[in-house]
Amino acid sequence: MVLGxxxxxxxxxxxxxxxxxxxxxxxxQQYKEEHAQALRALQALPIKSDSNKSRG
Amino acid sequence: MERIVVVAVCGYVYLNxxxxxxxxxxxxxSGWELVYKSFLYGSxxxxxxxxxxxxxxxxxxxxxxxxxxxxxTAFGEENVLLxxxxxxxxxxxxxxxxxTSRLLMxxxxxxxxxxxxxxxxxxxxxxxxxxxxxxxLLAPSSALWQCLYENVGQMVLVTxxxxxVYIGFLSQVELRxxxxxxxxxxxxxxxxxxYRNPDTLAVEYTTNYKDVDISLTLFVRHVVxxxxxxxxxxxxxxxxxx
Numbered sequence: 001m002v003l004g005x006x007x008x009x010x011x012x013x014x015x016x017x018x019x020x021x022x023x024x025x026x027x028x029q030q031y032k033e034e035h036a037q038a039l040r041a042l043q044a045l046p047i048k049s050d051s052n053k054s055r056g
Numbered sequence: 057m058e059r060i061v062v063v064a065v066c067g068y069v070y071l072n073x074x075x076x077x078x079x080x081x082x083x084x085x086s087g088w089e090l091v092y093k094s095f096l097y098g099s100x101x102x103x104x105x106x107x108x109x110x111x112x113x114x115x116x117x118x119x120x121x122x123x124x125x126x127x128x129t130a131f132g133e134e135n136v137l138l139x140x141x142x143x144x145x146x147x148x149x150x151x152x153x154x155x156t157s158r159l160l161m162x163x164x165x166x167x168x169x170x171x172x173x174x175x176x177x178x179x180x181x182x183x184x185x186x187x188x189x190x191x192x193l194l195a196p197s198s199a200l201w202q203c204l205y206e207n208v209g210q211m212v213l214v215t216x217x218x219x220x221v222y223i224g225f226l227s228q229v230e231l232r233x234x235x236x237x238x239x240x241x242x243x244x245x246x247x248x249x250x251y252r253n254p255d256t257l258a259v260e261y262t263t264n265y266k267d268v269d270i271s272l273t274l275f276v277r278h279v280v281x282x283x284x285x286x287x288x289x290x291x292x293x294x295x296x297x298x
Contacts, residue, residue: 013205013206013208013209014209015208015209015210016205016208016209018232021228021230022228022229022230022231022232022235022240022241023205023208023228023229023230023231024208024227024228025208025209025225025226025227025228026209027209028209028225028227028245028269031209031225038287039247041287041291042223042247042248042287042290043247043248043264043265043266045248045261045290045291045294046261047248047250047261047262047263047264048250048260048261048262
């Protein structure tokens with residue numbers, strides 16, 4: 001836990017790094033490998049059939 | 057009159073050199089802000105020059121008098137007073153325009169260019185929060201920023217004002233305090249997207265982003281709600297509905 005400068009208590013985030021773009025995640029590849037199964041399951045959930053017409 | 061012009065030109069040249077050097081050229085000032093800042097920086101540098109001149113005067117009066125003869129018009133004693141007066145005006149106007157807190161913030165941001173040195177002096181708990189090299193990050197001050205910060209590197213579900221819904225990996229969020237709220241962005245690596253049904257507001261998915269890393273950058277101001285995404289909870293609700 002970290003006490004923010006305005007007295008707000010926040011959890012410190014080990015995956016976050018401050019860069020010139022703000023706060024960036026450093027763990028995408030790792031996350032993808034660790035949660036490969038869950039991500040596949042998520043993308044296997046049914047979607048509406050007329051999906052790709054409105055894509056973009 | 058020409059003395060005021062000297063101040064303005066001095067500040068203008070300084071501002072432009074600084075913008076060119078630091079790659080901020082596209083974010084350069086314009087309009088009245090440029091005028092105010094020209095006077096502000098111009099008067100600051102002329103006051104600085106006057107200070108240096110006084111120092112030289114202390115060390116070697118004769119050399120200083122020679123210098124004064126060389127720079128008779130620009131750095132004379134009366135001109136410095138004038139420059140200080142010209143500097144106070146834009147400061148007042150800037151304060152009125154930006155509000156004191158934003159002005160202080162801007163000054164603090166300007167002073168934080170060499171932030172790494174200051175970071176060393178900070179207590180450990182701040183360093184944990186500000187794990188950065190040379191950018192200033194203030195810890196989130198509201199629940200939204202807190203939620204954004206804590207979910208960097210996690211799956212999130214984002215609903216936009218247009219009822220569009222994105223599920224993705226939160227890969228970037230702008231939290232540096234000197235970036236205005238309207239310009240703050242967040243980036244998702246998309247997993248799924250869809251929309252909220254106008255009648256029930258339940259999420260209906262329309263697109264899967266299989267095996268591709270598509271990143272999408274959004275303005276935080278368009279976000280209506282953001283929550284950490286839990287696939288098990290989602291399939292539980294999906295079962296409930298069907």
